[in-house]
Amino acid sequence: MPDTDMEYTTLGDTGLEVSRFCLGCMNFGSDREWMISDEEKSHEIIDRAIDLGINFLDTANVYSRGESEDIVGDAIAEYDREELVIATKVYGPMGEGPNKQGLSRKHILDQVEGSLDRLDTDYIDLYQIHRWDDSTPIEETLHALDHLVETGKVRYIGASTMAAWQFTKALYESDLNDYARFSCMQPQYNLVDRQEEENVLPVCAEEGVGVIPWSPLGGGFLTGKYDRDGDPDEGRAATDEHTHERFTDENWQVLDAVREVADEKDATPAQVSLAWLLHKDVVDAPIIGPRSIDHLEENVGALDVSLDDAEMDRLEAPLEPAWSRVIADL
Template identity: 40%
Template sequence: MEFRHLGRSGLIVSEISYGNWITHGSQVEEDAAKQCVQAALDEGITTFDTADVYAGTKAEEVLGRALHGVRRESLEIFTKVYWPTGPGKNDRGLSRKHITESIHGSLRRLQTDYVDLYQAHRFDHETPLEETLKTFDDLVRQGKVLYVGVSEWSAPQIAEALKIADQMGFDRIVSNQPQYSMLWRVIESEVVPLSEAEGVSQIVWSPIAQGVLTGKYLPGQAPPAGSRATSEAGAGFVSRFLENEDVLTRVQDLRPIAADLGLSMAQLAVAWVLQNQNVASAIIGATKPEQVRDNVKAAGVKLDADVLKRIDDVLGPVVERDPAKTVSPEKRP
């Protein structure tokens, strides 16, 4: 495993982190989830990412049990707040009330006194940004949160948060967690340049494009049984890629590139996002321990300029680059 600093902070994270969106508490049984977490630990992963909303809070509980007994100081545990965790009007968003109540719930479920990184899961248009940042700063001062970050925020939203933090003397955000892959590059034109200048890292999710970049989804064929595309939780996210046969055809054309490098398709996809030096860590998910062991082999892989050009030439027009695709709901869900 290789390691990188998170933003301009002193925190070091594993280049590949383990995330349990969709899987823990829903798609896989708890025994399988624990086996995947153990495989991640065995392979040198120290960074674990989750969120209060995943599987209706069950994902945090499963991760807490899976990590029970592991030396806390050897781990970096990340979680998030924003999406609904209950039926009430205040069980969502980034108000002082919801953030405060949510962190206490997350700490209880994760069986820890603090989280290393607490992230605003989306931008909340209904809460003053000063209120959100002040609440995060209070949690840092209370020792319940060590660092703060955001997820899927646009460049202007990140810039405004940094400006307010500097003006008010709050802890600055050190990270953003966006979707990023060979097929989804919407952060490259605005978010990454701003983040590089301001000392903010990307912790990217879906580097394998919800499994599409493994090559298992074939043009003109039904999705394989048991794949994310056939699950209730994951089908909506992967459909954007599966609806375009040109995407699936071009992904198959990446196979010779991966073969020339001695990599699996998944390893090539994860290694690709790690070539971006603003990326501190790539989040992988898994339903089987073998998937973890396969994906971690992407750590430390260097792709030269010729390889990156070959990938760009193959994918061509199917790559999504529009920065406007980074968007948070205008109203709380």
């Protein structure tokens, strides 16, 4: 049991207080073989996360086609709702036929009702667009989201995984039309996926937008459980092409540096990798997705890992960030 005291911060320039780690709930469900299909085990992880001081949980309607939201809703029923910050997302397909995906006004208003029902709550703290929708004018999407804020079904709105010009356009349209503004961005960001340093992160820093990175451990790569000469045949890497794509010489050099710093600090590679994110001023709360209580406690222990400027430079030196659009199937 870690002795770490949870730390808290405000989400971007809002007054919403969130824990420095957000519990990612994509693992809770049965859509893919590496997920946690045992609902009781999922509840145990959620309970332990809350016990450790994590008040911020992130899910999405598409995670196991609503199953994750159901699990989260059941798990949080016994807690004080006002103490929790519940985030979910909309965009992906939720059935066959027209109007079952995207960011049209119809789909958003339909899907928020489904998410509220599955989460068994009267409101969603942070409602995020999961991806950019090229087929729907952003003004229509923002108008629908603004309506949800005005009616109290949603407290704050956020976005995930898009080009900086798209995000900037959305912020501009919100300001122009006096719509609720995106308070949060959820990008893929970690020591081996640093493309967002050349994309949305400067926008977030300038506009006071909170940042909650997904895949903070690079699909497990930064935990150090894989080796250059190994052939992963279990866990996420066995079936996830995005994890395999990280097996590059540059990334192995990053992992070498992570392991060296971890050894020096009597920490684990995962803790050093998460600590690096926590030391980034633009980052509010990395989204961790532990599949066991041991992993959860290890991740939270990253709060105790301090990195100086020289160590931050060592970790970053092997890789030069460059923007490339990442659209993962999440």
